[in-house]
Amino acid sequence: MAKIILEGMLFKSYIGVHDFEQAHGNRFEVTLAVELANHIDANDHLAATLDYSELYNITALVMQGRFQLIETAAEKILAEIQSRYQNIASITLRICKLDPPLNGSVNKVCIELKV
Secondary structure: OOEEEEEEEEEEEEEOOOHHHHHHOEEEEEEEEEEEOOOOOOOOOHHHOOOHHHHHHHHHHHHOOEEOOHHHHHHHHHHHHHHHOOOEEEEEEEEEEEOOOOOOOOOEEEEEEEO
């Protein structure tokens, strides 16, 4: 089985429960790993795998939305990928809010979902 990993995708998104997060946005880092259910043959055709530019576009489109919770954005990304592709064994998605607004020094806060 093959796993396609998009690591370190960066977005400015309007995700957060505070008014200033909805007004000004936050920086997010997203990592997506999609494991294929089938083996990739040696025919060297894109149809034998997943187009990672499409996976990026799905992620970017959802990250343009406005949400209160990172979890909601993550669920929407997973649902969209699952609805488009049938040859997936598993998906792991990690979304991290960089420099979260906390009363202390924290580099990032992350949510990770796996289906």
